[in-house]
Amino acid sequence: MDPQTVTLVRTSWKSVAGIAPQAAALFYQNLFAADPALKPLFRGDMEQQGAKLMQMIGAAVGKLNDLDTLVPILQGLARRHVDYGVKDAHYDTVGGALLQTLGQGLGPAFTPDVKAAWTSVYGVMAGVMRDAAKA
Numbered sequence: 001m002d003p004q005t006v007t008l009v010r011t012s013w014k015s016v017a018g019i020a021p022q023a024a025a026l027f028y029q030n031l032f033a034a035d036p037a038l039k040p041l042f043r044g045d046m047e048q049q050g051a052k053l054m055q056m057i058g059a060a061v062g063k064l065n066d067l068d069t070l071v072p073i074l075q076g077l078a079r080r081h082v083d084y085g086v087k088d089a090h091y092d093t094v095g096g097a098l099l100q101t102l103g104q105g106l107g108p109a110f111t112p113d114v115k116a117a118w119t120s121v122y123g124v125m126a127g128v129m130r131d132a133a134k135a
């Protein structure tokens with residue numbers, strides 16, 4: 001992965017990780033506003049779910065230069081998501097909500113370069129997951 005992309009994503013993630021519970025809550029607010037039909041897929045405690053999501057994104061951001069490790073983790077995650085009822089199109093909705101949340105959380109630090117870097121990284125992660133879900 002392009003080193004500049006990795007640096008931009010890692011640096012901006014540090015700011016978001018510092019407000020992880022708020023960022024996670026905002027993310028689900030954005031997600032359910034974008035598509036209320038996704039709400040019933042989430043059956044567990046949303047605070048715990050938010051913490052798991054933030055932890056997984058953090059782990060992925062840490063492994064962007066170690067795709068041999070990251071890809072199988074994402075493939076396993078994707079297969080579990082099939083059981084949660086997640087469909088291919090949902091990955092775009094989640095990507096939109098993620099970018100929206102990053103924009104809200106980072107404010108002026110969400111520059112066009114940072115946005116492009118996150119778009120690229122989410123695209124890679126979602127691409128691996130979508131492929132694994134189809135396989």
Ligand code: HEM
Pocket residue numbers: 038041042043044045049052053056057077080081084086087090091092094125126129
């Ligand atoms: C890069 C993309 C994504 C990441 C990193 C991610 C991360 C996670 C993690 C870490 C969990 C905890 C359970 C587990 O590890 O199996 C989880 C559960 C879940 N995710 Fe995702 N997810 C992603 C995409 C999506 C998408 C596109 C949807 C569609 C709405 C979705 C809906 C769910 C649901 C419904 C659960 C189960 C919640 C429950 O048990 O109540 N996720 N996700």
